[in-house]
Amino acid sequence: MKNFYYLALFISVNTFSQISFKTNKFIPLPKEPVSSLVADINNDGLNDLIIDYYSTNYFSIMKQKTNGELDVIENYTINNDSENISRIDVGDLNNDGRKDIITGNTKGTGIFFQNNDGTIGNFALRANLPLGNYTIGDLNNDGLNDIFIISYNKIHFAYQNPNNPGNFTVTSLDKTWQGGSTQIKDINNDHLNDIIIACSNISKIYTFRQKPEGGFLDPVITNATDWIDDIDVGDINNDGLNDLVATKAANNTSQIKLFFPSLEDHVFYSYVALPAYELASSVKIVDFNNDGKNEIAVTHYAWNSFSVYSSVNNVFSGYQRFELPYSNSNSFYSLSVGDINNDGLADAVMAWYNGINILINNSTPIMSTNEMSKIKIDVYPNPASDFLTVKNNKSNSHYTISDFSGKIVTSGNLTNDKIPINSLSTGNYILSVENQKIKFIKK
Numbered sequence: 001m002k003n004f005y006y007l008a009l010f011i012s013v014n015t016f017s018q019i020s021f022k023t024n025k026f027i028p029l030p031k032e033p034v035s036s037l038v039a040d041i042n043n044d045g046l047n048d049l050i051i052d053y054y055s056t057n058y059f060s061i062m063k064q065k066t067n068g069e070l071d072v073i074e075n076y077t078i079n080n081d082s083e084n085i086s087r088i089d090v091g092d093l094n095n096d097g098r099k100d101i102i103t104g105n106t107k108g109t110g111i112f113f114q115n116n117d118g119t120i121g122n123f124a125l126r127a128n129l130p131l132g133n134y135t136i137g138d139l140n141n142d143g144l145n146d147i148f149i150i151s152y153n154k155i156h157f158a159y160q161n162p163n164n165p166g167n168f169t170v171t172s173l174d175k176t177w178q179g180g181s182t183q184i185k186d187i188n189n190d191h192l193n194d195i196i197i198a199c200s201n202i203s204k205i206y207t208f209r210q211k212p213e214g215g216f217l218d219p220v221i222t223n224a225t226d227w228i229d230d231i232d233v234g235d236i237n238n239d240g241l242n243d244l245v246a247t248k249a250a251n252n253t254s255q256i257k258l259f260f261p262s263l264e265d266h267v268f269y270s271y272v273a274l275p276a277y278e279l280a281s282s283v284k285i286v287d288f289n290n291d292g293k294n295e296i297a298v299t300h301y302a303w304n305s306f307s308v309y310s311s312v313n314n315v316f317s318g319y320q321r322f323e324l325p326y327s328n329s330n331s332f333y334s335l336s337v338g339d340i341n342n343d344g345l346a347d348a349v350m351a352w353y354n355g356i357n358i359l360i361n362n363s364t365p366i367m368s369t370n371e372m373s374k375i376k377i378d379v380y381p382n383p384a385s386d387f388l389t390v391k392n393n394k395s396n397s398h399y400t401i402s403d404f405s406g407k408i409v410t411s412g413n414l415t416n417d418k419i420p421i422n423s424l425s426t427g428n429y430i431l432s433v434e435n436q437k438i439k440f441i442k443k
Contacts, residue, residue: 134147292408344365
């Protein structure tokens with residue numbers, strides 16, 4: 001049985017904010033974790049924790065129990081092979097509405113498909129999929145998740161076969177730059193996913209925009225002027241457009257940069273640099289207090305710290321710093337966010353050298369004073385594929401849609417009680433409208 005340690009947490013920098021964390025839970029591990037992922041891996045509506053390691057032949061899953069606690073660790077290898085596995089990612093890869101896990105080793109890439117009963121199936125080799133860093137998302141607007149893979153000298157687009165779900169057709173392109181942190185998001189509001197890559201060694205951001213007829217345009221290159229450690233993409237100023245946050249890890253000159261889209265083509269073109277605590281490394285955009293506005297969460301490699309930037313009137317300035325009893329990994333995959341104790345608030349999970357830090361969110365949810373008197377809002381159909389129809393809402397109400405990690409994936413104002421969702425990947429989401437939250441499934 002694994003021991004969980006609960007340690008006191010102190011706020012060392014104060015700014016005006018509703019964000020707070022009550023405890024740090026530390027989970028010791030026998031190997032050094034490189035990444036943490038928060039996702040519902042057994043389809044019970046509760047987020048689980050998936051852990052990937054440096055130089056090991058297995059990954060681990062800790063499933064969340066109904067009381068909000070994490071169950072014992074389950075380890076998974078590739079057919080009991082001793083070869084070290086590469087990075088993992090999680091998403092529905094056979095169009096059954098259940099999360100699957102992609103990984104691989106030097107013998108090949110494959111998928112652990114989730115079974116109908118919520119258990120994890122055996123490793124299914126996909127010999128045509130290259131080994132590399134995997135990012136899952138819909139790359140051709142057919143409603144099926146595909147896989148973007150970065151290997152040593154190529155990038156690969158693995159498109160899921162609609163007639164044979166769980167199998168993929170791969171096209172590849174040569175590259176001369178070093179790819180790093182990757183996001184698949186719609187950055188120009190055309191309801192098509194784009195690919196955004198941080199190229200750390202040349203201090204640039206490559207944005208591949210998806211074409212309506214399929215495929216991608218040549219990348220638009222944004223100069224970041226400094227080394228980039230990690231990026232995340234999401235709406236940080238509540239204007240309905242996705243922005244980008246990048247970190248620069250350094251002592252004395254550490255900072256985060258907020259990139260905003262241009263008015264013409266919505267590609268990232270200008271930024272605002274904000275000072276950060278030492279060695280700002282992994283970053284996530286997340287709504288910690290359920291007010292419909294995203295915060296920015298940042299880890300600090302080797303500095304036993306975690307910080308949160310909140311906005312006032314959609315402008316970011318200072319940050320809160322939370323002291324940790326342990327340090328953080330320097331991997332840009334080390335931080336993940338999501339409700340990991342079933343209280344409706346997104347928590348922060350960080351990989352460390354010999355364990356996992358979990359900050360339990362204790363923020364005060366922001367609600368209107370007359371929320372309880374409102375008529376309950378409902379949506380149909382549920383599951384839905386193209387549109388959600390919202391019942392009992394006010395005309396022109398503002399809405400946000402979040403994934404189960406707490407990240408806002410789209411937002412806007414209701415038109416004729418309908419919300420377009422055809423650009424969303426298959427999976428579970430939360431609609432927030434008029435201070436009410438409704439879970440729905442995009443099929």
